[in-house]
Amino acid sequence: MLDLISFVKEQNLLNKDKEIYSLVFQDKKYWVKKARPTMSSLSHKIYYKIFKLEIITPVEYKSAKEALKFETSKLKKFEALGINVPKIVYKDEDFFILEDTGRTIHSHIRKKDTKKEDILFFIPKAIETIAQIHNCNEYHGGAQSRNLTYKNNKVYVIDLEDSFDKNIDLKTLQYRDFLLFLLSLTKIKANVNIDYEDIINNYINLTQNYEFKEKLKSLARRISLLIKISKLNFVNKLFGQDVKSFFKLFDSLYNLKMDRK
Secondary structure, eight states, X not given: OHHHHHHHHHHHHXXXXXXXXXXXXXXEEEEEEEOOOXXXXXXXXHHHHHHOOGGGOOOOOBOHHHHHHHHHHHHXXXXXXXXXXXXXXXXXXXXXXXXXXXXXXXXXXXXXXXXXXXHHHHHHHHHHHHHXXXXXXXXXSOOSGXXXXXXXXXXXXXXXXXXXXXXXXXXXXXXXXXXXXXHHGGGOOSSOOOOHHHHHHHHHHHHOOTXXXXXXXXXXXXXXXXXXXXXXXXXXXXXXXXXXXXHHXXXXXXXXXXXXX
16 A cells, blocks of 8 residues: 555656546556545636526635545545445545546546447446435436446446535435436537436436426426527528437427426
8 A cells, every 4th residue: 555655656646737637556546646636616606696597606615635535525425425426546635546446427428429228338328327315315426428437237426526505405416416417418429329217217217306307397488489490491500419319308308298297
């Protein structure tokens, strides 16, 4: 262990401008994450005050040492709850070392040549993990596909440094998690139809968070005019793939079928 720590400290000098980096020690891969503060910009806070959108809920300010302590504590808490997280090999006030947990879900599904069967494999696994977190009365804080990794048939949760004002209720933060994940799917470049309604129903069946469907539909209604404009041929031709995928998501949300009670 001491040899690994000494090696990491030497590497820190070489990677002084990197907050997160990987290294290989004795044929095993690790990740080093340096202490860094968490905060939202003033403009971010102003936009949130004006629009009150959960997706732009500002993160809580924490100093670098506070953020490191929060994240390592949350990693241990998640592990105790049975949620797959990287093992903490070492930590001090300035950095901590994690075992490698494979490539991100994002890297598995984002490329143009990604096969449909890969997307249909990884998305449900990611949803199961997000649902597991929520069913444990927890939230991720940044549940994009890039903050979930896959290794040995398991999905792991990474980057748990963000926290929020104590007055924000848990359901709001869980809804934010789920919406962030849906938005991260708009980065997929493959020409594959994403069935958002099926993904949403899958999540709801696992969590019983039925109210999230109405919240998503309501969010889409707020930009319904933009959705209609985006469908005009001469407008649509101006958009890049990311923007087209964004409007495709929100069109799906707008047309969600509500369950009759």
